[in-house]
Amino acid sequence: MAYYDKKPEKKFFEKELADYRDSVWGCARCNWCQNHWGWNVKSAEYSEVCPAFHEYRIFPYSGMGKMHIARALLEGDFDYDDAPELKKFIYTCTTCGACEMNCQRLQDKEPLQVNETLRAQLVKDGIGPMSEHKNLIKSVKNYDNPWMQPRTQRDRWAKKIAIKDINKEKAQTLFFVGCTSAFDNTQWHVAQNTARILIHAGVDLGILGKSEICCGSPVARIGDRETFVSLAKRNVEQLNNTGVKEIVTFCPGCYRAINHDYTEIPGLESLNPKVYHTAEYLYKLVKGKKLSFNKEIKMRVTWHDPCHLGRHCGIYEEPRAILKAIPGVELVEMERIMDQSWCCGGGGGARTAFMDFAQKTAAKRIEEAKKTGADAIVTACPFCEQNIGDALSNMDDGMQLYDLTDMLMRALEM
Numbered sequence: 196m197a198y199y200d201k202k203p204e205k206k207f208f209e210k211e212l213a214d215y216r217d218s219v220w221g222c223a224r225c226n227w228c229q230n231h232w233g234w235n236v237k238s239a240e241y242s243e244v245c246p247a248f249h250e251y252r253i254f255p256y257s258g259m260g261k262m263h264i265a266r267a268l269l270e271g272d273f274d275y276d277d278a279p280e281l282k283k284f285i286y287t288c289t290t291c292g293a294c295e296m297n298c299q300r301l302q303d304k305e306p307l308q309v310n311e312t313l314r315a316q317l318v319k320d321g322i323g324p325m326s327e328h329k330n331l332i333k334s335v336k337n338y339d340n341p342w343m344q345p346r347t348q349r350d351r352w353a354k355k356i357a358i359k360d361i362n363k364e365k366a367q368t369l370f371f372v373g374c375t376s377a378f379d380n381t382q383w384h385v386a387q388n389t390a391r392i393l394i395h396a397g398v399d400l401g402i403l404g405k406s407e408i409c410c411g412s413p414v415a416r417i418g419d420r421e422t423f424v425s426l427a428k429r430n431v432e433q434l435n436n437t438g439v440k441e442i443v444t445f446c447p448g449c450y451r452a453i454n455h456d457y458t459e460i461p462g463l464e465s466l467n468p469k470v471y472h473t474a475e476y477l478y479k480l481v482k483g484k485k486l487s488f489n490k491e492i493k494m495r496v497t498w499h500d501p502c503h504l505g506r507h508c509g510i511y512e513e514p515r516a517i518l519k520a521i522p523g524v525e526l527v528e529m530e531r532i533m534d535q536s537w538c539c540g541g542g543g544g545a546r547t548a549f550m551d552f553a554q555k556t557a558a559k560r561i562e563e564a565k566k567t568g569a570d571a572i573v574t575a576c577p578f579c580e581q582n583i584g585d586a587l588s589n590m591d592d593g594m595q596l597y598d599l600t601d602m603l604m605r606a607l608e609m
C-alpha cells in the first residue's frame with residue numbers, strides 16, 4: 196500500500212466514539228439539528244423538528260447536545276457519574292434522523308450516528324440501555340422477537356390466507372412480515388392486506404412462517420450491536436437460502452435494517468434478493484397496471500411519513516402517488532413533510548422507555564394533521580400506527596388512522 200492510499204472508511208457498526216472525534220469537535224452549535232429547514236417553515240408552531248428538544252427544552256436532548264456529550268466523554272471532561280441524567284439524555288431520542296438530515300445538509304456532521312454510537316458505548320460499558328429495554332433484548336435473544344411471544348405464534352395472522360410456506364414450496368417473492376405485525380393482533384390487518392393484495396396482483400408470494408426471525412432493528416437502535424450482528428448473520432443466511440429474487444416488507448424498521456444496516460456490518464455476507472418496502476412495491480404494481488382500482492373512496496387524507504421510511508430511506512413519493520391514484524381520494528399535506536416530517540414519537544426505543552414523551556409527540560402530529568382538514572391520517576409503519584393510534588384513542592375526536600394497504604383494500608373492493 197502506498198502511503199497516500201486512503202484508509203477505507205469504517206462501516207457504521209465497527210465505528211467507535213473516537214471515530215467521530217473531528218465531527219463532534221466540528222459541531223458549529225448552529226442549531227439546525229432542532230429546526231425545520233429554513234425556506235420551508237410556514238408557522239412558528241411547526242418550526243421545530245426534534246421531538247426530544249421540543250419536549251424538554253434543554254440542549255442535551257438535541258442532536259447538538261449529543262455531539263457535545265460525546266466530545267466531553269471522549270476528552271475526559273466528564274464521566275458517567277458526573278451526570279445522573281446522562282442515560283436519559285441519550286435514550287430520549289426517537290432516532291427520527293431529523294437532526295442528521297439538517298446537519299448533513301449544512302455542516303456535514305452526523306448527530307444521530309453519534310447518538311447511536313453513544314448508546315453502543317453505554318451498552319458496552321454496562322450502563323445502557325434503559326431498564327425498560329432489557330426485557331426487549333432478553334425476548335429477542337430467547338424468542339427471536341421483541342414481544343415475548345412464542346415462535347409458534349408467528350404465523351397466526353396467516354391462518355385464513357392461502358400463502359406458500361417458503362420452507363416447503365419455492366416462490367419468487369418473500370413477504371418478510373416483521374415481529375410487530377406478526378404478533379400484535381391489532382396489526383394483523385396490515386400483514387393480511389399485504390399478502391392478499393400481492394397475491395391478487397399475481398405475485399408468486401411466500402412467507403417464512405414460524406421460522407422468520409427478528410430483523411434486529413430494535414436492538415440496533417438501542418445500541419446492542421452484538422445481538423444485532425448475530426441476528427443479521429442468521430437472517431442473511433436464511434434469506435439467501437430461500438432462493439427468492441425479491442423480498443417485500445412493510446415495516447420500515449425491517450426495511451432499513453435489511454436493506455441498509457446489514458451492509459454496514461463488516462465481513463457480513465451480501466444479501467442476494469432485492470429488498471422493497473411495500474409502498475415501493477405496490478407503486479410498481481399500480482404503475483404497471485397489475486392493480487387497478489374500481490371503487491371510489493370519497494375521503495380527504497394526509498400522509499404521515501414514517502421516519503425510517505422517508506428520511507432514513509428516501510421513500511416519499513411512492514405512497515403519495517398511490518394515494519393520488521385512488522379515485523375520490525384527496526391528498527392534503529401537513530406543514531412538516533418528507534425530510535422535514537415530524538416523528539410519530541414511537542421509534543428508537545422511545546415508546547418502550549418513555550411512553551409519555553412518545554404519546555405527546557404523537558399528539559402533536561395529530562394536531563398538525565387536523566389542521567389540514569383531513570378525515571384520516573394514512574401511514575405505512577407498525578410503530579407509527581401503534582403510537583399514533585394510542586394517542587388518537589385518548590383524543591376521541593373523529594380523526595381516523597389507516598395503513599396504506601387499508602386504503603388499497605377498499606379501492607380494490609377486496
Ligand code: SF4
Nearest residue numbers: 222223225226228298
Ligand atoms: S446542525 Fe450539526 S453542526 Fe449544527 S448544532 Fe446541530 S449537530 Fe452541531
Ligand code: SF4
Nearest residue numbers: 245288289291292294
Ligand atoms: S434523532 Fe430525532 S429525536 Fe433524536 S436528537 Fe435527532 S432530531 Fe432529536
